Amino acid sequence: MASFRQRSSKWQARVTRDGYPNQVKTFEARADAERWARSVESAMDKGQFVDTQEAQRTTLRELILRYVREVTPTMKSVTEDTYRLKALARRPIANWSLINLSATRIAAFRDERLKEVSNGTVIRELAYLSSIINHARREWDINMSNPVIHVRKPTSPTGRTRKLSDDETTKLLQALEPTGRQNTWTRPVVLLAIQTAMRRSELLALRWENIDLTRQTAFLPDTKNGTPRTVPLSAAATEVLRTIPRNISGIVFPVKYFTLDAAFKRAVKRAGLVDFHFHDLRHTAITAMAEKLPNLIELSAVTGHKSLSMLKRYYHPDVEELARKLG
Structure with missing residues (x-):
């Protein structure tokens, strides 16, 4: 039954x-309160009632x-x-309650972000929002629709093909020479990335117990693709590992992700490199490895790609060299 009080x-x-x-819900006028109560009771009578109170009192930021x-x-x-999601929680859209998080508001958020960041970043942020909402619906019993699925995604960016030339490699390594307060771990991380094509996350997770310098191997128990x-x-690469000091923690590179990221970006700027990201080191390494390992099965075993189509995104052969091979 319904009851009302002022x-x-x-x-x-x-x-x-x-x-x-x-x-329970509060209204400005009694007539509105009675109308809402009748709609709730009618939905209960028909077995169609969905409790949205949690979605009404929870903001996107809280979620x-x-x-x-x-x-x-x-x-x-x-x-x-964690870093990206906390930044997302500071955006104005996070002030809305979940029940009022419409596709129109998500689209407005998308358009505003496209003025500030790349398509790839916006696609990633929309994916974050969709995943969080779906998790809340499945695991936390928050009854709401997922407005993100109704919003058009920006065009996916084409795969990057940027890689270092020999001259750029020299300039970058010179810029990474530790002087003053510069991070001393950045240069060996970059050197190992160029020599092994390992991802940044894999490099930072390396432990001495998984490295065999005699056999010249590094075991990665947990990779991006789960294998x-x-x-x-x-x-x-072995020489790089022989020359760096060993930390008591057992971690090969005891440096935080964002500390490394900031130090690398500063070095790129000092070296005068244009549009170069840390992940482009993987492109550089794989392209160089392909000259030594023309068998793509062997190359994918080194890089960790499960499919050759994914490997092709990183392997960028020199067209002039291919022309010379054709004769």
């Missing part, structure tokens, strides 16, 4: 029925931060995801 200048409606949680606390720590990219692999180390 609180200050507003009217509170309460619907109580066995088998359902109490439904994101709960996800960061409870779900993100179980993910491989916990540090990066462990053993990476062969070139003589140059």
Whole structure:
């Protein structure tokens, strides 16, 4: 049954029925309260009632931060995801309650972000929002629709083909020479990335117990695609590992993700490189490896790609060299 009471200048409606949680909502006018109560009771009578109170009192910011606390720590990219999601929680759209998070508002958020960042970043942020909402619907019993699925995604960017030339490699390594307060771990990380084609996350997760300098191998128990692999180390890669000090923690490179990221970006700027990202080191390494390992099966075993189509995104042969091979 429904009951109504006046609180200050507003009217509170309460619907109580066995088998359902109490439904409470406040209105400016009693007529609005009665209309809402009738609609709730009608839905209950028809077995169509959906409790949206949790979605009404929870903001998107609160949902994101709960996800960061409870779900993100179980993910491989916990540090990066936490940083990105907390930044997302500071956006104006996060002020809306979940029940009022419409496709129109998501689209407005998309358009505003496209003025500030790349298509790829916006696609990633929309994917974050969709995943968080779906998790809340499945695991936290928050009844709401997922408005993200109704919003047009920006065009996916074409795969990057940027890689270092020999001259750029020299300039970058010179810029990474530790002087003053510069991070001393950045240069060996970059050197190993160029020699092994390992991802940044894989490099930062390396442990001495998984490295065999005699056999020239590095075992990666946890990779991006979920399959462990053993990476062969070139003589140059082995020399890099022999020359760096060993940390008591057992971690090969005891440096935080964002500390490394900031130090690398500063070095790129000092070297005068244009449009070069850390992940482009993987492109550079794979292209160089392809000259030594023309068998793509062997090359994919080193790089960790499960399919040749994914490997092709990173392998960028020199067209002039291909022309010379054709004769």
